[in-house]
Amino acid sequence: MSTDEQADGENGDVHAERSAGKRFADYPRRAKSGWRRWIPSWKLATVLCLGFVGGVLGVATVAYALVEVPDPTRMAQAQSNVYYWADGKQMASTGGEVNRQIIAADQIPGAMQNAVISAQNKSFRTDSGVDAMGVGRALVDMVGGTESQGGSTITQQYVRATRFSGEPRSLGGKFRELVVSAKVGGNMAKPTILAGYLNTAYYGRDAYGIQAASHAYYDKDARQLNVGECAFLATLLQDATHFDPAGAVTTDPAATPAANTARAEQRWAWILDEMVKDGHLAAPERATFTHFPIPRPIAKAAKPGGQVGYLVDLATAYFLKNNGKGITSDNLAHGGYEIHTTFDRRDVAMLESAVKQARKAHINPAQRPDTDTHVQFGGASVNPATGAIVAVYGGEDAAQHIGNHADETGVPVGSAFTPFVLAAALRDGVRDPEGEPEQGPSERTIVDPDKSLYSGLNKLKIKNYDGSPWKSEKGEEWLQANDGGASYRDITLRDAMARSVNSPFVQLGMDIGIPTVRQAAEDAGLLKSSLNTSSVPSFSIGTSSPSVIRMATAYATFAADGQHWEPFSVEQVSHNGRTEYRHEDKPARAFSKDVAATVTDVLRSVVDEPDGTGNNARLPGREAAGKIGTTDGNKSAWFVGYTPQLSTAIDMYRLDESQTAKSRRFLGMYGTGGAGKARGGSLPSEIWRIYMTHALSGQAR
Structure with a gap:
């Protein structure tokens, strides 16, 4: 074929393609080949842009024509927020009056x-x-x-x-x-x-x-x-x-x-x-x-009283922190939210009743003004299987008292902290005294609570893991005292836990390493912000100040076979019929089942043994595990314990709530309640027993 014939053929093909019929939009472009076929012409691009802008303007014009100008007296009316108990019954309605x-x-x-x-x-x-x-x-x-x-x-x-x-x-x-x-x-x-x-x-x-x-x-x-x-x-x-x-x-x-x-x-x-x-x-x-x-200052506003006020505050704070949609306190203030909480109204009433019963029986400010005034209690109860907070005791009356005693108060937890030391010893082990300060699992030795012996002497000289005396920055040695000056020679960790002997756990913490103990406490569920940052030996016997909610949650981790659930107080929230929040969570493995089971077994000795410091918390016909907590200066007393169904923490302290924030200080409790010294094994364990007995009635043993 000649060149001219070939050109005529190509021109004919192009002409035929162009004559095949006009399209609404020449895209892909017929007259172009290769990548150029896919580049829109300037005419097509202009038409598309104008069409898009016109469409947007059209929608905006229609919307503009249909909307009404706001009327502040008619449209900015706040509604109530309604809070519900776990069983669906209404608990409180707030914000009804604008x-x-x-x-x-x-x-x-x-x-x-x-x-x-x-x-x-x-x-x-x-x-x-x-x-x-x-x-x-x-x-x-x-x-x-x-x-x-x-x-x-x-x-x-x-x-x-x-x-x-x-x-x-x-x-x-x-x-x-x-x-x-x-x-x-x-x-x-x-x-x-x-x-x-x-x-x-x-x-x-x-x-x-x-x-x-x-x-x-x-x-x-x-x-x-x-x-x-x-x-x-x-x-x-x-x-x-x-x-x-x-x-x-x-x-x-x-x-x-x-x-x-x-x-x-x-x-x-x-x-x-x-x-x-x-x-x-x-x-x-x-x-x-x-x-x-x-x-x-803020004038006292009409707010739910009794325990309900504390519950509303907890649920509100939880929702605002966790809703994930940017819903703020300003949004909530406009109302219209339905907040379904985890609180069990029967358990809340029982916990409040148990505190009132103990207070009436033992606390008498009229007879003992120097020791029984300003006595405060806090309490919280958590479901180990889910992390749901089922009950709290936040104080005598939310409408009359500032703060929630179930939340962080700055009260040191004392020796109720020692189960976390034991858990670290069982999970991570103690360091080889011949090794470096930082040691991996292969260099550490797992302890046995029934075979590993520690000195229980009063004023025991605490040593570093390598056997050298621990000294402060000033060169002072640490002599650890036991509660009441009790002294024991070599003692198992089980017996030390049951009798609340401090010195073995202080030395055990040094052998493990304070950072490792701190990590075990965090894994169990305590907030890092509540843990003392110091690495002094006394860290292991509770110089930190977690809330009772967090202590109940951390012990619940042992009750749940080592699985940790974050505590929560809100199941679901809706606004004008639309679901804005639904609780979803997964547990984290903090400890193996064997470690959790061993901790539980040791803590049962605290309650079951005749000389156990927690035997005042025994439940009729039901096994329970727990630990008392006492602190230096007798500034607080705790009892934290659990069954498979429920984990509950109770604390007690003296604090004058009328003091300003700068002058606030915890008062000693020597003689409080008519006793020589307030201990976790007295009123806190009594409240725990009364509440748990009723809360667990009818549940499987």
Whole structure:
């Protein structure tokens, strides 16, 4: 075939392809070959872009036309949060009355309006109500799985408070918020928007709106606020939980009064400086505000009393920490949540009854004012098979007392810590005295609680694992005393546990290594933050201060054959019919079944042996394992024990709750309850026995 003929043939093929029929879109492109066929033409790309933009604009236009402008008096009404017992019966309903009073814009100080504008949205008076760049950043953050609080003008925040309050952040929600904000910005006057925002925003302390906040923090009408007070209230709109100087430790342990005050003072000063920069405050007037306007203490609010108040606080804190959707205390404050807890109402009532019974029988401040005043008890009960917290005793009355005694109180656990030392000795073993300080499993020796002998002498000179005397940084040796000055020669670890002899476990801890003992306690379930960071010998006999909830949980690990379940207090949470949280967890293997079984067997000796220090906790017809805890100075007394069905911890201490945080100190309990010395084997074990006897009635032995 000639060249001309070949060219004619190719041209004919192209012509035939082009004549085969026109397509709506020439893609893949017919006239191109290879990779060029897959590159859209500029015409096609332009059409696609215009179509996409048009589609988005069309959806936005329809949405814009359909949405309503928010009405703060009608749409920003808080609902109750309802808490349920484990059996589904209602336990408490909170937040039913909305602490809000809508006031006119001219009653809101100009300083308050300007402080918020300077702090949150400098362009508020001239912008369209939507910060497109900020929204973009927020959407990117959410797609990336991080929580973003940015990308919101005052208009958007007003819309969120009135139309989307209580809803967790989502891409769809952000789009709806954007559309409504655009309409509000185009249809409402700026002063109306700003007043609406300040009248509906949450300021903490159950205060919605500037008028309620003014009374909650300064006990005055909003129109009477000065510039400094306005600047502080503006800080609360950033995050009331972390800027209220009174603190909010029930919702976030990091929100202490000291930390919150420091944050509030810093942001308060910054807002005043920004007001000067923006022309809202004269520099000479700014210079007069040298002292942070400390708000008044929190007035006692109507909250559930008795034990229910403690339960509500625990469940609330747990949900806020673990919901995984960014639901905050501000969301929860708007209400509408149904919170199903793990608390067994029968067990809660029984635990409270057991404490009251023991208190009535033994504690008499009128007769013994020097020893029986300020006596406090804490208690918690956990299901070893799941980690569910079934009961707590948080104090005499949540409406009358500050703090929850079932949570962290700073009370040292004493010798109730020694089972973790034993568990470490059984799992990890003691070090070879001829080896290096850091040793692996092959160099260590597993102990036998019935054959390994340790000196039980009173004031035993404690040694390092290699036999050299342990000395402090000052060169002082450690002489470990036993409770009551009791002294024993060589003694098995079982007998030492049963009789609560301290010196063998202090030396055992040194032979194992304090870091290894600490790790065993963490694996069992104690929080690292509650464990003493010191490596002094006394670490092994309980210088740490875990909560009773965590102690019950850690002992439950032994009851569950070495499987550790994290404690939890909430099974499920729903909001407006949508499930927002469902508890899911898997156990972690902390100890082998053999190690857990051996620890349990040794702890049964504490309860069963005639001279066991815990025999006051014997349960009729049922085996139980447990350990008492006493501390130096007789500052606390514990009993922690368990059966396969239930693990319970009880502590007792003296603390004057009226003391300020800086002056708080635990008082000695010599003579408390009419006894020479308060011990874990007395009142705590008595409360434990009374409660467990009733709580386990009807259950398999």
